[in-house]
Amino acid sequence: MSAVLSFPRERGEPANGDRQEPWPVLRAEEMSKDYGPVTVLSDVSLDVLSGEIHAVIGENGAGKSTFMRLLSGYAEPTAGTLTVAGQQVSFSKPEHAQQAGIVLVHQEILLADGLTVAENLFLGRELMRNGMVDDRAMRRLATEKLTELGCKVSPNALVRNIALADRQLVQIARALLDDYKVVIFDEPTAVLTGDEVERLLGIILQLKEQGAAVLYISHRLDEVQRLADKVSVLRDGRLVGTYPAAGLTQMDMARLMVGRDLAALYPEKRNTVPGEVSLKVNGLSVPGYAKDISFTAAKGEILGFAGMIGAGRTEVFEGIMGLRAANGSVTLNGKPIDIRSPRAAMDAGIGYLTEDRKGKGLLLQERLAPNLTLSSLARFHPGLMMRRGREKAALLDAVDEYDIRLKTLGVKAGQLSGGNQQKLLLAKVLMTTPSLVVIDEPTRGIDIANKAQIYAFIHRLVGEGKTCIVISSEMQELIGICDRILVMREGRITGEVMGDKMTEHEIALLATSDVTTTDRQGGTT
Amino acid sequence: MSAVVGSTPLRQEREWNIGWADVGPFLALLALLLIGFVINPDFLSATNLGNVITRSAFIAIIAVGATFVISSGGLDLSVGSMAAFITGITIMFMNSMAPEWGLAAIPAGMVVAIVVGTACGLMNGLIVTVGKIEPFIATLGTMGIFRALITYMSDGGTIPIDRSLREAYRPVYFGTVAGVPLPILISIAVAAVASFALYKMKYGRKCAAVGANEDVARYSGISIIKTRTIAYAIQGACVAIAAICYVPRLGAATPTTGVLWELQVITAVVIGGTALRGGKGHVWGTVAGAVILELIANLMVLSDFVSEYLVAGVQGVIIIIAMLIQRFSK
Numbered sequence: 001m002s003a004v005l006s007f008p009r010e011r012g013e014p015a016n017g018d019r020q021e022p023w024p025v026l027r028a029e030e031m032s033k034d035y036g037p038v039t040v041l042s043d044v045s046l047d048v049l050s051g052e053i054h055a056v057i058g059e060n061g062a063g064k065s066t067f068m069r070l071l072s073g074y075a076e077p078t079a080g081t082l083t084v085a086g087q088q089v090s091f092s093k094p095e096h097a098q099q100a101g102i103v104l105v106h107q108e109i110l111l112a113d114g115l116t117v118a119e120n121l122f123l124g125r126e127l128m129r130n131g132m133v134d135d136r137a138m139r140r141l142a143t144e145k146l147t148e149l150g151c152k153v154s155p156n157a158l159v160r161n162i163a164l165a166d167r168q169l170v171q172i173a174r175a176l177l178d179d180y181k182v183v184i185f186d187e188p189t190a191v192l193t194g195d196e197v198e199r200l201l202g203i204i205l206q207l208k209e210q211g212a213a214v215l216y217i218s219h220r221l222d223e224v225q226r227l228a229d230k231v232s233v234l235r236d237g238r239l240v241g242t243y244p245a246a247g248l249t250q251m252d253m254a255r256l257m258v259g260r261d262l263a264a265l266y267p268e269k270r271n272t273v274p275g276e277v278s279l280k281v282n283g284l285s286v287p288g289y290a291k292d293i294s295f296t297a298a299k300g301e302i303l304g305f306a307g308m309i310g311a312g313r314t315e316v317f318e319g320i321m322g323l324r325a326a327n328g329s330v331t332l333n334g335k336p337i338d339i340r341s342p343r344a345a346m347d348a349g350i351g352y353l354t355e356d357r358k359g360k361g362l363l364l365q366e367r368l369a370p371n372l373t374l375s376s377l378a379r380f381h382p383g384l385m386m387r388r389g390r391e392k393a394a395l396l397d398a399v400d401e402y403d404i405r406l407k408t409l410g411v412k413a414g415q416l417s418g419g420n421q422q423k424l425l426l427a428k429v430l431m432t433t434p435s436l437v438v439i440d441e442p443t444r445g446i447d448i449a450n451k452a453q454i455y456a457f458i459h460r461l462v463g464e465g466k467t468c469i470v471i472s473s474e475m476q477e478l479i480g481i482c483d484r485i486l487v488m489r490e491g492r493i494t495g496e497v498m499g500d501k502m503t504e505h506e507i508a509l510l511a512t513s514d515v516t517t518t519d520r521q522g523g524t525t
Numbered sequence: 526m527s528a529v530v531g532s533t534p535l536r537q538e539r540e541w542n543i544g545w546a547d548v549g550p551f552l553a554l555l556a557l558l559l560i561g562f563v564i565n566p567d568f569l570s571a572t573n574l575g576n577v578i579t580r581s582a583f584i585a586i587i588a589v590g591a592t593f594v595i596s597s598g599g600l601d602l603s604v605g606s607m608a609a610f611i612t613g614i615t616i617m618f619m620n621s622m623a624p625e626w627g628l629a630a631i632p633a634g635m636v637v638a639i640v641v642g643t644a645c646g647l648m649n650g651l652i653v654t655v656g657k658i659e660p661f662i663a664t665l666g667t668m669g670i671f672r673a674l675i676t677y678m679s680d681g682g683t684i685p686i687d688r689s690l691r692e693a694y695r696p697v698y699f700g701t702v703a704g705v706p707l708p709i710l711i712s713i714a715v716a717a718v719a720s721f722a723l724y725k726m727k728y729g730r731k732c733a734a735v736g737a738n739e740d741v742a743r744y745s746g747i748s749i750i751k752t753r754t755i756a757y758a759i760q761g762a763c764v765a766i767a768a769i770c771y772v773p774r775l776g777a778a779t780p781t782t783g784v785l786w787e788l789q790v791i792t793a794v795v796i797g798g799t800a801l802r803g804g805k806g807h808v809w810g811t812v813a814g815a816v817i818l819e820l821i822a823n824l825m826v827l828s829d830f831v832s833e834y835l836v837a838g839v840q841g842v843i844i845i846i847a848m849l850i851q852r853f854s855k
Contacts, residue, residue, distance in 0.1 A: 377747075
């Protein structure tokens with residue numbers, strides 16, 4: 001691999017080509033972080049060597065993000081020391097970390113939409129010439145840097161108009177503009193798909209090749225296994241250990257993260273014959289997102305919707321729910337549904353759990369009871385006055401039934417962990433007594449223990465004769481729980497898989513390639 | 526952190542979290558009364574306080590309506606002009622009916638006021654929700670319209686109430702029940718009804734949900750259009766009630782009636798603890814806010830330290846301080 005990325009060298013270091021022994025570029029010793037009385041990280045020590053990819057894994061809340069924040073100057077440690085290239089350092093702001101050579105590639109895309117690619121790359125550190133901003137030099141450098149990363153967007157393009165994957169690359173390019181010794185990637189592939197992930201992993205390997213020390217945070221264990229030289233596992237704010245990646249299977253990693261043997265993540269496959277058809281969608285189109293969608297789902301069936309992000313899966317169901325302009329015919333249990341109003345869809349018996357739990361699912365500043373009953377106020381409070389007693393009883397039931405873990409009943413929804421928020425959202429939607437439950441990304445941002453519980457709930461729902469539709473970007477999840485999977489690509493259903501054909505390979509093929517053979521076509525049965 | 530102990534029984538206490546937004550306005554009110562007493566002992570006399578609170582009634586009543594609008598994530602700049610417009614219409618209606626109906630024209634006029642007010646509010650609401658126009662711009666437009674209409678109706682002068690009605694109508698502003706001025710009782714009644722609607726009825730939940738997060742409300746099957754439009758209609762009705770109380774005070778409507786009330790109203794709502802970006806509304810806090818504004822004006826008149834010409838300036842300082850407190854007490 002040719003060294004296309006320029007890795008800045010310290011003076012006195014051997015020139016490129018003289019392969020140097022790996023040396024610890026970054027050394028964290030017994031780093032701890034308390035927030036008030038809560039210790040979120042305690043005594044974490046690890047070395048990151050030059051030319052090494054060091055993965056940090058752990059469940060949500062294990063302290064990964066906190067650790068990264070300490071390393072990159074977004075938070076100050078309560079105790080412990082940090083050494084970069086042999087010099088002890090302490091950062092009180094991100095700029096200090098950058099000066100010391102630690103750059104962080106954020107998980108979220110933090111770019112200004114309305115500015116150009118080049119303007120974003122140099123935001124806050126514009127190149128100047130004669131007291132004026134030197135646009136030409138910045139554009140030239142931007143083009144150079146982006147080409148190195150294999151990104152073809154024009155430096156003059158508005159960030160708003162470029163693809164998500166390219167934005168990610170712009171963000172990486174921005175980070176790599178600094179002199180860096182250590183590059184931290186925080187869940188960099190979360191928003192990417194297929195080829196884009198491959199391209200990014202290639203870039204990371206290139207960085208390693210050139211002698212950078214790479215810290216790689218991810219919950220995608222397959223990527224970790226492919227990429228990492230070493231794996232450090234965090235659990236409950238402590239370092240479980242650092243292991244050579246070579247001897248570690250994904251199952252080993254999962255076990256280390258959870259701290260106990262995992263019971264089977266997915267419930268056992270059911271061998272039930274689906275009942276009569278409950279949902280029937282015919283010729284549905286959602287302008288701009290999906291076209292000519294027809295499918296059915298049966299009582300007692302778990303139907304999966306697979307596809308890339310942007311394939312139109314979410315939009316189809318937002319259309320059916322009346323949350324988005326759509327037309328076509330939808331019937332549930334033989335009755336046609338007015339797809340123009342969410343209220344009508346709910347009253348007809350469709351429940352939809354949004355993928356955007358925090359933005360569209362729950363009122364984070366509100367307490368749990370108002371959240372729980374928000375979709376079913378009329379049912380809870382017939383008549384003029386609200387019945388708070390009823391509401392509270394329902395909350396106690398829900399906490400019990402869905403195993404929502406909380407300290408007091410008075411907490412706000414935003415204070416719950418992701419998994420518990422998801423359970424609350426599930427309880428909220430089920431309060432409307434739907435006969436069809438659509439769950440969009442049921443386990444996004446949820447730790448493994450809660451995942452298993454959510455899957456069990458889904459099984460219980462269909463066991464009660466409800467129909468369940470699961471939209472997910474995690475193919476394994478769909479294969480693990482669904483009876484049948486429909487695959488969407490660019491706003492159309494491109495195929496259906498079930499039984500032996502339910503493999504990642506088959507789904508990926510339908511989700512990405514143009515071929516739609518006649519025997520796979522449709523999904524209408 | 527996800528690790529929360531599940532086996533321990535749920536603690537039931539602290540279900541009532543009382544925050545700054547709940548008590549802040551009342552503490553401020555108390556502090557102001559104390560300061561007033563220190564500066565001038567006459568300040569706390571029943572007569573003075575009665576006068577001050579009576580004067581604050583218009584703003585308080587309108588601001589209670591504004592609490593609905595702001596809680597649901599909207600804003601209404603037209604309330605001052607709307608008050609003037611309704612005052613004008615009401616007086617004109619009463620005057621034209623007085624020869625035929627005699628004193629019965631007064632209650633009839635009141636009904637007309639409420640109907641016109643609700644209709645005006647409804648119009649604001651529909652422009653904002655169905656027309657999908659930013660509340661700021663929509664109500665800036667209707668503010669101009671109402672102001673122009675009252676100026677046109679009065680021909681730039683005044684619309685006085687008919688002599689035959691004046692005496693009978695006087696008590697609505699100047700009268701007392703058991704020693705308490707009527708406008709104060711009306712404010713309390715309006716606030717009581719409002720707090721019932723906001724805290725005891727489903728509508729209040731919907732209102733706060735729409736204001737806190739429109740998407741969550743929509744995904745929960747709550748109609749944004751209906752909820753917000755109703756809030757504007759309630760605002761219109763409250764403006765009408767304020768106008769009804771206002772008529773006997775000067776006995777006339779003029780093109781300058783209600784000028785800049787919208788600013789005082791928004792200030793009262795915000796220092797009352799309701800967030801300007803929407804969410805939970807604080808009805809009684811709003812009432813306290815309205816009283817605070819009037820108390821400050823009164824205090825400045827009674828004391829010799831600050832010129833009373835600076836009243837609006839001090840009120841401006843107060844709203845900024847209130848926002849800073851809200852911001853940093855998070």
